Amino acid sequence: MGEDDPIETYLKALRRHLRAHPLLARRVLEEVADHLADGVAAAQEAGASLDEAKRAAVTRFGPVSELAGDLSRHAKLRAASLVGASGSLGSGLMIALIVGFVLPAENADQIPFWTTVAIGFLAYGTLTWLYLSRGFHSLMRLVLMVGSVAGVIVGVAAIGHSLYLARLTGDWEAYVTMFGLALVVHAVALLAYLRRFRSDLAGALE
Numbered sequence: 001m002g003e004d005d006p007i008e009t010y011l012k013a014l015r016r017h018l019r020a021h022p023l024l025a026r027r028v029l030e031e032v033a034d035h036l037a038d039g040v041a042a043a044q045e046a047g048a049s050l051d052e053a054k055r056a057a058v059t060r061f062g063p064v065s066e067l068a069g070d071l072s073r074h075a076k077l078r079a080a081s082l083v084g085a086s087g088s089l090g091s092g093l094m095i096a097l098i099v100g101f102v103l104p105a106e107n108a109d110q111i112p113f114w115t116t117v118a119i120g121f122l123a124y125g126t127l128t129w130l131y132l133s134r135g136f137h138s139l140m141r142l143v144l145m146v147g148s149v150a151g152v153i154v155g156v157a158a159i160g161h162s163l164y165l166a167r168l169t170g171d172w173e174a175y176v177t178m179f180g181l182a183l184v185v186h187a188v189a190l191l192a193y194l195r196r197f198r199s200d201l202a203g204a205l206e
Contacts, residue, residue: 006054007033007036007040007054007057007058010064011029011032011033014028014032014064014067014068015029018068018071018072020072024075032061032067036061037057039053039056039060040057041053043056073196074193077192077193077196077197078132078193080193081132081190082132083185083189084128084182084187084188085124085125085186086125087182088125088128088182088183089122089129091121091179091182092119092121092125093122095114095121096115117179121183124151124186125186127140127147128144131144132193144194145191145195147187148186148190148194149187152183152187152191154180154183155180155183155187156184158176158177158179159176159181161176162177162180
């Protein structure tokens, strides 16, 4: 393609805007190029010349700065969600260790409760990683959205309860606050992502 080719110019500009996200840029440029090629083919079928079709495809995609902004937000929210999911997995593993090695000797009656909590953390973190890494149908997205709303509620309640007890008794259960905070961070980041994007970048490219 020539130097003034509209599509080549658009892709070069997009690459410059995404230089802070090289891994994202590599994937996105291929996807955008495919979308533009489809747009060119559709315009040519409608009777446009090749040059007209290319310009029309670029125009339909919108300003590079707006697309790059959406893609940058996608990258940041996805990264935040993965960090949150990692925190949930870490919390789940830590709770599982407590259940396996601490509670049997000290508070055996709490084993069922904390086992359930550990399973919840591990499941939530694993589902988030699977969804963001592989992409699944809308049912998993719905499950994660409902789980995230519940996660915010439970996490805030856990933090509030632990702080209330600390003020009331002077005994601060810091681990409950930490687990609650990890859950809230994960849930808020993932909710923000799910409300704006689908895992395959389609939301940013539409």
